Amino acid sequence: MAQRRTGHVTMLDIARACGFSVSTVSLVLTEARLSANVAEKTRQKIRAMAQKLGYHPDAYARSLRSRRSGTIGVLAYDLSDPFCIPIVRGIQAGLQSANYLPLLMDAQTERKLFDSYLKMILERRAEGVIVIASWVFEEANLLADIEKNHVPIIIVGRDLTGRRISSVLVDNEAGGALALRHLHQLGHRKIAVIRGPEELFDSEPRWAGVRCAAAETDIQLDPRLVFQLPSLVDPMSGFDGGRQLAGQMLASGRTFTGVVAFDDLTALGVMRGLAEAGVRVPEECSVVGFDDVLPSAVSTPGMTTIRQPLRQMGLQAAAWTLEALEPSEEDGRQVARIQMLPPELVLRNSTGRPRPKIRERRRPTQKTQLQESV
């Protein structure tokens, strides 16, 4: 009954309904300092009426007036990539404690969308922006606009300190090395490697880590066993790539007992490709992934992989963003920082010792490795 053209209940509605002014209503409902002066009876009346009418403050009006949106834009390049979710969770957790709300956007791997969402984040007056990205910003323009409007920005999953943007990411090189060393320790010497697509930032350092670890040991990486994923468009294309490359590996005629894949989806593709050719994992060939996303935890055999501390990365990004909002920070021209978090080997069942001379049935091999860290 008391509503205006828009369906929303406002303070004016409450004020009229119980005979006070909007100011008084505001004082009471926001529990401002001055509300201490308001008579207890009045306070109760107003609160009851707010409850009764189903009043909720208008965040727009409030933000406009208070010049704070309480919002941090979070722009993910592709929410369907299971990689993103734990990062988002970390961000959520980090912001929650400071009472900031993440404004979550999903660019769906479309740069056009990415740009338009970044614009929206700016329009919605997010006080900071966290970008979860694999590729670079197309429009340097927008980046400049972000600066012009003094909105702090942090990127997760890439090193953009070169552009003076603080970056949080995993130590890809260490991860690549971890993967290779793991296979080495198990006894593998002939190892195939699938490098990531060229346009992905992670590809190069992971490959560097693999090479570096190979050099440390007695492993010779056979160039004919080094493959490269074509550029990827969605999470499934990594899988398809891995599956096809597994076929090429076998067709190459070179012997190998282990595969280091660029990421988990690729590794799952490799497992599929090997299975289709009748090669058993891990008995005849070990496979290591990278990321530790949900699908590799629930595959059979469980995927041995290099875990990125995704949640941790999200927490760090949130913490830095909030820090950048502190007034103390505002004057001292802050520099772009970088944090590389250490990856972690997750042992599951896709890796094992290379094929023993006496060909056993598969059961015993699997049983020995049954303790999981899913």
Add this chain to the structure above:
Amino acid sequence: MAQRRTGHVTMLDIARACGFSVSTVSLVLTEARLSANVAEKTRQKIRAMAQKLGYHPDAYARSLRSRRSGTIGVLAYDLSDPFCIPIVRGIQAGLQSANYLPLLMDAQTERKLFDSYLKMILERRAEGVIVIASWVFEEANLLADIEKNHVPIIIVGRDLTGRRISSVLVDNEAGGALALRHLHQLGHRKIAVIRGPEELFDSEPRWAGVRCAAAETDIQLDPRLVFQLPSLVDPMSGFDGGRQLAGQMLASGRTFTGVVAFDDLTALGVMRGLAEAGVRVPEECSVVGFDDVLPSAVSTPGMTTIRQPLRQMGLQAAAWTLEALEPSEEDGRQVARIQMLPPELVLRNSTGRPRPKIRERRRPTQKTQLQESV
């Protein structure tokens, strides 16, 4: 230089910088009807200055004035459930064409969060709400508030027409029947079933569908081969449940050649459990899932499953929401509608004919089913 206390560039900044009034700037930048009157030279000057200063309109001020937020709240019960993402994608696609922005929130399976996000959606003046939920609303209060504020609400994944909320969901019963019939057609007669947790809406109708299809055929469902998942807290618990129940199935001593699992994660758990016991899928036992989420597309063997038209469901929800915003709709008191979309059998490699008498090696069996619809 021209910025005020808050770091954002405003129309006033532009107006001052090029000597016009805020009104003129507004006319030009919004390309309002009246901007036709503004001199071409003026328009260019203003646009150039806006560009130069990195101006972005303040969505808060704009929405306050125009009484439209251009926003639809989308509240997912758990974004880490791969089930949610395609729905969200569908919603995004449906809203995009109408220039509405989804305000995406992730309740992380926490009811407290769920409620507080619903409140925020209300405060941010979303013009409509789409809820992706498995469980019911805790606080009927909030639901009432939504009504009081005349915000249309639609739910995806549950039937809440009883509460006068329009609902979009898959036809679970048809899906359950589809799964059982598929196994029946392949020749299976001894089939184990894993029912979903009791508190999940989908559990009952899926089970009804299975029973119904069994009655249609000559299949006797052995009660000792019907299991029930404990209540689940996160996506992984379905997997763990399936894995354990697979063990129980085998321990029961009853013979079975096929398993209908409540959902994909459960089915993946079953596959793991069977593998750990040395039972091969699909040669010795077929497994059918439900949902068709990413992990079942990339498992080995690929999971045969009942696909929910998730994207479709999102699109439908978006369409209804937008429809409810039409002024024409506003007077005619709309009733709660329900749409049950048909599920679809996705054939992959986790199902096959029951074990033939002559025990073959696995390759041929797998090759015959190699055409996939990933």
Add this chain to the structure above:
DNA sequence: TTCTACTATTCGAACGTTTGAAATGTCAAT
């Protein structure tokens, strides 16, 4: 010159809140 008819621009109020300053009412002390 005065009037009409434009064109180009600005005024000013409104959207729902917040909040320092001001107003009102009450009562006791001078």
Add this chain to the structure above:
DNA sequence: ATTGACATTTCAAACGTTCGAATAGTAGAA
């Protein structure tokens, strides 16, 4: 009666936009 002190409530301006109404500027017609 006047003043001050205090408790309670309201005024009014501001946040950045939008947009109908008003104004200023120019020019052609009477």
